[in-house]
Amino acid sequence: MNIVVLGIDLGKTLCSLVGLDREGAVVLRRRIRRASLTAFVEKQSHCIIGMEACCGAHHLARQFDSLGHNVRLMPPEYVKPYVKSHKNDDRDAEAIAEAATRPTMRFVPIKSEEQLDVQTLHRARERLVGTRTALINQLRGVLFDRGIVIARGRPKLSLWLRENLPDNTLLTARMRQLVDDMVDELHSLDHRIKQLDQEFEALAKSDQRARLLRSVPGIGALNATALAAAVGDVSAFAKGRDFAAWLGLVPRQITTGGKPRLSGISKRGSTYMRVLLIHGARAALPYLARMDTQLDAWLQALLKRAKRNVVVVALANKLARIAWAVMSNQRPYEAAMASKG
Template sequence: MQINVLGIDLGKNVCSVVGLDEKGQVVIRRRVRRGTLVQFVEKLSPCTIGMEACCGAHHLGRQFVALGHTVRLMPPEYVKGYIKAQKNDDRDAEGIAEAATRPTMRFVTLKSEDQLDIQSLHRTRDRLVGERTALINQLRAVLFERGLIIPKGRTKLDRWLREELPNAPGLSERMHKLIADLRAELQQLDTRIKGYEREFAEMSRSDERMSSLLSIPGVGVINATAIGAAIGDGSAFQKARDFAAWLGLVPRQVTTGGKPRLVGITKRGSTYLRVSLIHGARAALLGLAKSDTHLGGWIRALLAQAKRNVVVVALANKLARIVWAVAKSGRRFDARLVAA
């Protein structure tokens, strides 16, 4: 029995496995526990293994590659069209195996262990930032319930807590203790977040590719490490536009009255990277607009005919393309060489 393509559904602790021969006929159906999946695959002759790009897929993919197999990871939404009616785990595995054979299928590049480590650090920091924002909002709400309105902004909140809180009217002793507890918790979150950011700064200085990304306006240590871990040397994308489209920064086209027109961006792909690039573009917009370069002239022309937020997203699209070019070439960014 020769298996050419093996489809694996990784959804649960017990994985469904379907093998196809060279004619595309199903020759094997199995249920294998995740813990023994590598031992099962080890007994097979080298073949193509298709899996959805989900949690644990990259780790298993690296192990399968070490055993001599060809691994193809696919976005789950692209596999959905190949799954037959009466959906179950076996049909999912069969659809994954069939999708892995399609010449037009878009595959996900296997990530290394270092890339996954950096990605995990970014996700943890992002969760802590969300917890910090929720804690600040709760602290402001506690004070607002007592008639104490704090101006917006973290700096103004810290100044008020430091200067005005001791003499604030309408706060009981218990509320003073509660606010002290919230402030202590807020300081702990700040310390942990700054620790991750220092680690990102060290990574960006020690890695040559990430260091070259820092030369791009609007790309700091957060963007450089996150993007560097996501795309590596950029070889997963053939063109700069492919990377911008992967981030969802390209406009959607709709047809109205028989005429096509462009509307908002697609917002596909990694939300974290897209939002980080947009924030970076917003921070770099004014400085670039004042520069005497082709990029500065392009921004000034856009500002004259479009709203500021639209220009920010357009600049984020431009920065995404520049990021890909820098990652692909390994050279540092020079604004004088950017064409309008």
């Protein structure tokens, strides 16, 4: 049995395997426990191993790569067209094996343990921020039910809690205790988020690529570490537009009345990284619009004909292109080169 391509449909406990020979014919169909998968692959001669880029795939990909196999990870949406009717695990594995042989297929770079560690820290911080936001909204709702109206925004809530909560008589004793507990929980979340921010700051200083990215306006420690961890080989992107499209920041082109026009961005790729770049662009826009550079002229002209939120997203696209140029050239950002990104 000469297996040239091995497609693996990963599951939590059971995995489906399909092996193809040089002619593309199926020579192996098997279901195997995930715990025994590495031992099975180790016995096979060097071949192409295709898997979907899902949870746990990068860990197995590193193991298979160390055994000498050519591992190819693919986005699940790119594998779906190769699945035959009556979908099941076996047909999924066969589709993965077939997709792995396509010359135009786009493969996902295998992430190292360090990259996955940084991405996990970002997910943990995102969860904490979401919990904090939900807690703030609940706290404002509890107070609103007692006739206490607090304007939106964390600073205004903090100011009211500091100045009015100690002497407030609109809350019952039990509600006062509940609000105190929620405030203590809020302070605890703030402390944990601050600790993660300090860790990201240290990571951004120790990583060379993150240090270069921080030279770009609107990219701080969070953006720099997230981009550095997500991007493996930057040469996989031929130009800055490809990198921006990978982040989902390139507008879609539609035709209306026979005339092409630009619509909203594609929103492909990582939502988290796209949000970080857009928020970074929003914070950097007032500063960049005052600079005496070609980027300033471009922003001023764009602000005259487009809404501010549209300009923010366009600037995020521009910053993504600049970030690609910085990583590709291994040089910090220079304002005079902004128009060449």
